[in-house]
Amino acid sequence: MSKSFNLEYDEPKKARLDAFLNEQIEDLTRSQLQKFIKDGNVLVNEAPVSKTGAKLTKGDKILVNVPEEEPIKAIPENIPIDVVYEDSDVLVVNKPQGMVVHPAAGHPDKTLVNAILYHCQINDDDVIRPGIVHRIDKDTSGLLMIAKNNLAKQSLMQQLKEKSNLREYLAIVHGNFKERTGKINAPLGRSKFDRKKQAVVEGGRHAVTHFTVLEQFENYSLLKLKLETGRTHQIRVHMQYIGHPVAGDPLYGPKNTLQGKGQFLHAKTLGFVHPRTNEWMEFSVEPPKVFLDTLDKLRH
Known part of the structure; x- marks a missing residue:
């Protein structure tokens, strides 16, 4: 209507x-x-x-x-995907940088969901986001867990709600740190000045990010980040908030930064309890070549 x-x-x-x-x-x-x-x-x-x-x-x-929008429905597309693990309940994929997770008004096709529907059967009533229980941004690479049925979806979503799963990221950020570890506890919501952005706002949704400094270079640092909550753009906004925006971030970072294909942010490690066997499962993948090559340049 x-x-x-x-x-x-x-x-x-x-x-x-x-x-x-x-x-x-x-x-x-x-x-x-x-x-x-x-x-x-x-x-x-x-x-x-x-x-x-x-x-x-x-x-x-x-x-x-x-005007009334035409309804969006995800359709299978023959797009290669990097499958890290698969069984009858769950699918773990390594999403490439530059790929959108699910269809929306601005990108109705060529998404990860389109590729997954071609790859396997997903039993889910959601016609736009079948199997999706969490997301990562278009220009963030790394691991996603996909639910192949309702049992898996309910279990994985509950683990996200209870914060019992594991999600760790690698990021190259601007600046150096005096401390080796830190915790950012700052509520997030839509920016009052730019509706495309999220921001730290009073009365926003509870958001917590933990970080560990792995390496430091001239003007940049490599961090391991652990999500306690999973808000939209959480890591990107939190790092900007403490004065260390993610390198290459077109939305929250400075213009003069490392050259790449977007923010240098990678979902490296993912852990969860299997919804049927109750076994703890943990996966880890290396960042894409542009990330690793940039690290090499910074080291030398």
């Missing part, structure tokens, strides 16, 4: 239409709003406006008509 937003601009200074809508409508991204404007779905004083940078003046009335 389509919906609409009725707004009024009441500031004395002029403002860009797309910027104003981005501030006012939390449910939509700026790129979505810009597309609605170009497609004639935004009216200012009852007249369609096609320019995203159109200027608003005090008293302007804006109507945003949100």
